[in-house]
Amino acid sequence: MSRLLLLAAVASALLAPAAAAGRPASLNEIEKQVMCPVCGTLLQLAESPQAQRERAFIERLIAEGKSEEQVKDALVAEYGDEVLALPPRSGFSLSAYLVPIIAFLVAAVALAAGVLRWRRGGSGGGSPSAGPGPSDEDSERLDADLARYDL
Amino acid sequence: MSLRSILAIIGVLAVVGLLVFGLASKGSSRLQPGDAAPTTALPQLEGNGSESLTDYKGRWVLVNFWASWCLPCRAEAPALEAFQQQHGGPRFTVLGIDTQDLSGDARAFVERYGLSYPQLRDGNGDNADEYGTTGVPENFLVDPKGKVRLVVAGPIGEEKLQKEVAPLLPGGES
Numbered sequence: 056m057s058r059l060l061l062l063a064a065v066a067s068a069l070l071a072p073a074a075a076a077g078r079p080a081s082l083n084e085i086e087k088q089v090m091c092p093v094c095g096t097l098l099q100l101a102e103s104p105q106a107q108r109e110r111a112f113i114e115r116l117i118a119e120g121k122s123e124e125q126v127k128d129a130l131v132a133e134y135g136d137e138v139l140a141l142p143p144r145s146g147f148s149l150s151a152y153l154v155p156i157i158a159f160l161v162a163a164v165a166l167a168a169g170v171l172r173w174r175r176g177g178s179g180g181g182s183p184s185a186g187p188g189p190s191d192e193d194s195e196r197l198d199a200d201l202a203r204y205d206l
Numbered sequence: 207m208s209l210r211s212i213l214a215i216i217g218v219l220a221v222v223g224l225l226v227f228g229l230a231s232k233g234s235s236r237l238q239p240g241d242a243a244p245t246t247a248l249p250q251l252e253g254n255g256s257e258s259l260t261d262y263k264g265r266w267v268l269v270n271f272w273a274s275w276c277l278p279c280r281a282e283a284p285a286l287e288a289f290q291q292q293h294g295g296p297r298f299t300v301l302g303i304d305t306q307d308l309s310g311d312a313r314a315f316v317e318r319y320g321l322s323y324p325q326l327r328d329g330n331g332d333n334a335d336e337y338g339t340t341g342v343p344e345n346f347l348v349d350p351k352g353k354v355r356l357v358v359a360g361p362i363g364e365e366k367l368q369k370e371v372a373p374l375l376p377g378g379e380s
Binding site (some may be wrong): 092093103104105107108109112132133134135136137138 | 273274275276277306307308309310311329330331332
């Protein structure tokens with residue numbers, strides 16, 4: 056089950072750009088994904104003169120029939136990668152997506168290994184073969200006690 | 207001291223170090239007179255080439271950061287153009303740097319105000335960060351050796367141009 060969830064997470068992270076490429080562009084959607092570079096906030100939250108010009112630019116590209124990805128590419132050409140609220144899924148920026156997944160996998164493996172070791176330790180504690188046996192002195196005392204209570 | 211304590215201390219020191227680094231790298235201050243001006247190459251606003259301050263070595267350059275959406279930039283543009291007409295030549299030029307702006311809007315701005323001095327583009331604002339600007343417009347007078355000689359944060363009108371910039375130029379009062 057957990058493997059399926061993990062696969063779904065990885066697939067959605069890698070396939071999202073392909074899905075966005077075919078999506079019709081809308082100002083509302085793009086505003087949530089790009090920044091107002093001067094304000095340092097999402098364009099959706101910005102009201103500065105620069106933000107207004109950025110919105111007008113996006114609206115013009117949408118009117119020209121550009122897709123969401125094409126509009127974002129045009130914004131990157133104007134303002135650089137910093138205009139994207141999320142880093143691009145290529146080059147070094149890809150690590151922003153892969154590192155959390157790898158960290159999650161490493162943590163899951165470490166947790167599984169820890170649980171396995173704990174379970175082995177727990178079940179092995181009662182087995183006669185686990186650990187060194189009692190000393191001769193203890194064995195003699197044990198035999199004597201058992202003999203005393205032997206009915 | 208146990209291994210666990212040592213690891214905890216290392217962890218805390220790493221977090222504190224990252225915070226200090228973050229604060230130090232954010233707090234870039236504005237260039238001051240005497241500082242070397244950045245020589246990063248920037249694309250030309252019109253045309254496919256790029257230029258940097260090294261292309262203007264040997265000339266006085268008034269670096270003007272501006273953007274088409276900036277209202278005070280509209281007010282200072284005619285004064286800068288008039289100053290360029292008066293003093294521009296082999297020993298001085300105004301150099302416009304359009305920052306965090308749309309290139310189409312910027313070209314329309316240049317045309318609207320009839321700006322004849324060279325214009326470069328700093329779309330992501332990195333060059334403005336190198337100068338330590340906090341907004342637009344800001345102006346930096348750079349001498350022929352590439353050192354900042356005068357900083358005017360905010361619009362530079364005709365009066366400031368004549369009283370503060372002109373005297374520093376060749377043939378000026380100082």
